[in-house]
Amino acid sequence: MSDEKDTINRGILPIPDPQYVGLTTYDAKDPDTKFPPIEPLRPPKGAPNVLIVLLDDVGFAASSAFGGPIHTPTAERLAKNGLKFNRFHTTALCSPTRSALLTGRNHHSVNMGGVTEIATSAPGYSSIWPKEKAPIAMTLKLNGYSTAQFGKCHEVPVWQTSPMGPFDQWPTGGGGFEYFYGFIGGETNQWYPAIYEGTTPIEPEKTPEEGYHFTEDMANKAIKWVRQQKALMPDKPFFMYFAPGATHAPHHVPKEWADKYKGKFDQGWDKLREEIFARQKQLGVIPANAELTKRPAEIVAWDETPEGMRPIFAREMEVYAGFLEHTDHHVGRLVDALKELEVLGDTLIYYIIGDNGASAEGTPNGCFNEMAVLNGMGTLETTEFLTSKIDEFGGPNAYNHYAVGWAHAMDTPYQWTKQVASHWGGTRNGTIVHWPNGIKSKGEVRSQFHHVIDIAPTILEVAKIPPPMIVNSVQQAPVEGVSMLYAFNDTKAAERRETQYFEMFCNRGIYHKGWTAVTRHGVPWVGAYKRSFDEDVWELYDTSKDWTQAHDLAKENPTKLAELQRLFLIEACKYHALPLDDRTFERFNADLAGRPQLIKGKSQILFGGMGRLSENSVVSTKNKSYSVTADVEVPKSGAEGVIIAQGGNTNGWSLYAKGGKLKYCYNFFGIKLTFIESTQSIPAGHHQLRVEFKYDGGGLAKGGDITLYVDGKQVGQGRLEQTVPMVYSADETCDVGKEGGSPVSPDYGPTGNEFSGEVNWVQIDLEKDDHDHMISPEERFKVAMARQ
Known part of the structure; x- marks a missing residue:
């Protein structure tokens, strides 16, 4: 990076136009006619390209880069020449994680306490990003970056999701991206996606029978965009956000990718956890003294599952594994394109392997059609029905998801899964950072505690761009994340994030200086909450000694527990996580929740x-x-x-x-x-x-x-x-x-x-x-x- 001083005042965005003060001549041919040349806006000299890859619904233990059973050669390649962060955290759910990532603020702080579909009128939960917390893409664009987003966008308030907008929170509207190619919402059919280019809905150019798959399509578009960007503006850095719908349900993948894993999961999820745990220690992504947490009683043991269901369970996991490897392959194509353009060395890449823990939303049995589960009619899919469909899992006629047991295994060695923000199984995601021109260390592990809100300030620091004071005439609130740059070249650097709260569906926790206090209010596959908040049982863990949250110290150290419970309330108040809201039906009803409805009447x-x-x-x-x-x-x-x-x-x-x-x-x-x-x-x-x-x-x-x-x-x-x-x-x-x-x-x-x-x-x-x-x-x- 260059030490050349930047003379542009970047505190107010858009940056005000320069005003000419000097002699105005009558004749342009006059020798005294002098005007400064028009300078195109660029970031400070030395600002790198930035690529953020965010996968969907991938647990800590899925990728081979973190000891998992699924081959992810791109992740391994980037990790070999970069860093693995093994204490990197998300919010336990997609819309909140993405909002935190894109703004550098906690999810409640930007009003995304849940997915957009359950927004309420309460501060912290409205799904409307505050104007005083502009997204990082907007800041970078107004500082001279080219910006583009590909894939999933689940941050648009539901009443603004029609082709008529308004587009305040769409990527190319208020999101700060100059180009968008992807879908609006939580998931999409990978064979028949609902795609937007900018704000215009378009249809795929091919059918599944002709070889179409959305992940490949969005990778093609991303490669085309970055090639054009470097061909036309080689001196201008880019910020690309590449967020596949994979591996969120439906698990859709060409059959040959799933068939690579034939028989690989016949041993079941309990044995698979043990195998993963051993590999994680061998790789050094967990400490040698880490303990494998116990399988919760709410998740059935593999040996207790009906034998008739086991081939179905195995196929569910084979399809999921193929889906993840297929996704990693297309991420690799994008990385290869950067290498061919000779810009890979000067591109800061974050490869975040999951926006939350693995998804347990597929129910204990998994499903062929997730819509049956979401409609409360999962019992329609009998063992006989699922058996008859086993060869169609992952294909164009399916809308499948895997069983809870696999989700738990994909979060090894931790407890619980997606939605359960109280435990690391819901919030800890393996993350790889690759930047050859900025990171001297290669193939090392970093264990400083970090959160997804820390990425935005990292980007600003490496680009030497100050957090703006004013954006679009609105005074900005402070960024809540801390830069991770200090840890890039110092494995022993003291961590700079000492405190972080977690809350999702009233599963809540607090991390502070190595300790965690957590309480689980419910589980993803049970819709209603049957106990009050005061009945929730809090657990206490000393994670400086107990990496996996395996030993509850609440009874041994009630004073420490009380201290952290109080701290949770302070942080929850500060960032608008209160009031806690475990309503189910009411939050899906727009009138009761207090959010606008696009369509009314009869x-x-x-x-x-x-x-x-x-x-x-x-x-x-x-x-x-x-x-x-x-x-x-x-x-x-x-x-x-x-x-x-x-x-x-x-x-x-x-x-x-x-x-x-x-x-x-x-x-x-x-x-x-x-x-x-x-x-x-x-x-x-x-x-x-x-x-x-x-x-x-x-x-x-x-x-x-x-x-x-x-x-x-x-x-x-x-x-x-x-x-x-x-x-x-x-x-x-x-x-x-x-x-x-x-x-x-x-x-x-x-x-x-x-x-x-x-x-x-x-x-x-x-x-x-x-x-x-x-x-x-x-x-x-x-x-x-x-x-x-």
């Missing part, structure tokens, strides 16, 4: 060409009677293709034309598909097509009668015996005039399913029981005006 009009609308963007038709009316123009060649569809091949419904006839398909978790077809073809010309569903009532997920109409005349009828109660998909969308993503119905494919004519508009009405099967222009106008 009627909605959509227009032809609208698409990639998330479930938050469309009025919900679940557990109630409804009608869907489409105003269309049918060509002389006949009606064919999708009129409107919501969901995908694992859940949803579609109104479409097939062979000239009107058709409706209801896809119930991919297990049962119900079809209703008109008795006659739709004539050419202008028509209103309609489907009505009369709900049986009596609770959630009940059945009902389906009736089809053309111009108000009944043309078909049928019955649904059961319906989806809560959510069709985490990422599949609603589309008008065609269907994006995976297809709800097998009657058409993922491409080429556009309606053959024109869809003028589609109106969704809830609980409309006046039996008027036509919508007049006056009525449509009235509803449209009411929606403004």
Whole structure:
């Protein structure tokens, strides 16, 4: 790095334009005509490129770089020429970790106390980033960096996730990134992703059958972007945030990658933990005196699992392993591209192997279709059903997740998993730092205690950029992280992060000078909390001697425990973690939680060409009677293709034309598909097509009668015996005039399913029981005006 003095005042962003003060001549040819040249904005001389790779739902023990069973050669290669941080921590959940990473502040401090879908109006939990805590990408962009984000963005408030924004927290809006290619939300189908380029929804250029996979696609886009950046602006450093959806569920990977691990996990999760633990000691990523924590009683022993389920369990883990290795491979392609551009040596790389612990959200049995679990209907997937699907796990027809036992094993040697912020299994993630021009040490381990909020101040220090005082006219709050640069070349340096609180779903803990006090309020696979906060049992660990939190000292040292409990409350108050909120149903209900809703009322009009609308963007038709009316123009060649569809091949419904006839398909978790077809073809010309569903009532997920109409005349009828109660998909969308993503119905494919004519508009009405099967222009106008 250069010691040349930077003369630009970078405390106010955007940096004010320089003002010329001097002689103004009449004639530009006058010898006294002198103006300073226009200088393009650049960071201080010597500022490196920065690449942050953040994997999703990968536990401390998954990667081979940290003793895991999954081959990750890119991670190993970077670690061999860089550093492994084995006491690096996250928040135990995705949106909070990502917000902390991108702002350099604690997750409650930037109002991301949970995922965006459960935001409340309370400070610390609203999901709205404060203007006085600008993200690092904004600071770097306004200091002259090129900035780009690829992959997952789960920091946008749910009421701002439609294609109409506002884009205050989208990457290319208020996020500070000049380019974005990825998805908005917690997860996406890797075969049929809901992709945005900037703020515009786009469709993949290939199908799964043609070899498409999102991780490969986003790596291709990242490589293309950085090549262009260095070709056109070689003197300008870049900041790239590369955040795959992998390895979050659904675990999607080409079959050949999963098959690499055939038979590798037949021994089960208990034996696997022992194998990993031994390798971790051999690698030196845990101390020689570390103890393997016990498996909690809440997680069944492998030897006690039903024998009929064991092949299914093994395949779940084989698919997950292939998914992680596949992801590491594409990270490697990006690293290779930097090497080919001859900028790898001057690029600070953070390879963070997981945004939290391994996910235990797959239930004790895992699943073929995660949507069944999320809808509380996991019992639909019997052993017989799962066995029949074993060869399809990981493929385009699956939406699979693995069993809790594997998640626990992937967090070896620690207790618990993702969501459980009280213990290291939820928050400790192996992290690799690679920077040949800035780190002299090679292949070493660093054990200073650090947290994801420490990355932003590290970047600012290595780039010699001061934390800004004002950004976009707003005075900035202090960055809450501490730079990690001091430890890069000094393995014995005293750690500079002495205190860190943790809280997620009321699982909470505090670290202070080697001690931790923690309490677990619940577990991920149990939805309701049955005890009060005062009933939570606190544990105490001296982690300077007890690396894994294996020996609870609460009874032996109540004074120390009380001291740390008090400190937790102080930190929780300081960063807005209070009040603790263990409500479940209430936080998913926008009205009760106090957050805005994008869609309100009992009627909605959509227009032809609208698409990639998330479930938050469309009025919900679940557990109630409804009608869907489409105003269309049918060509002389006949009606064919999708009129409107919501969901995908694992859940949803579609109104479409097939062979000239009107058709409706209801896809119930991919297990049962119900079809209703008109008795006659739709004539050419202008028509209103309609489907009505009369709900049986009596609770959630009940059945009902389906009736089809053309111009108000009944043309078909049928019955649904059961319906989806809560959510069709985490990422599949609603589309008008065609269907994006995976297809709800097998009657058409993922491409080429556009309606053959024109869809003028589609109106969704809830609980409309006046039996008027036509919508007049006056009525449509009235509803449209009411929606403004």
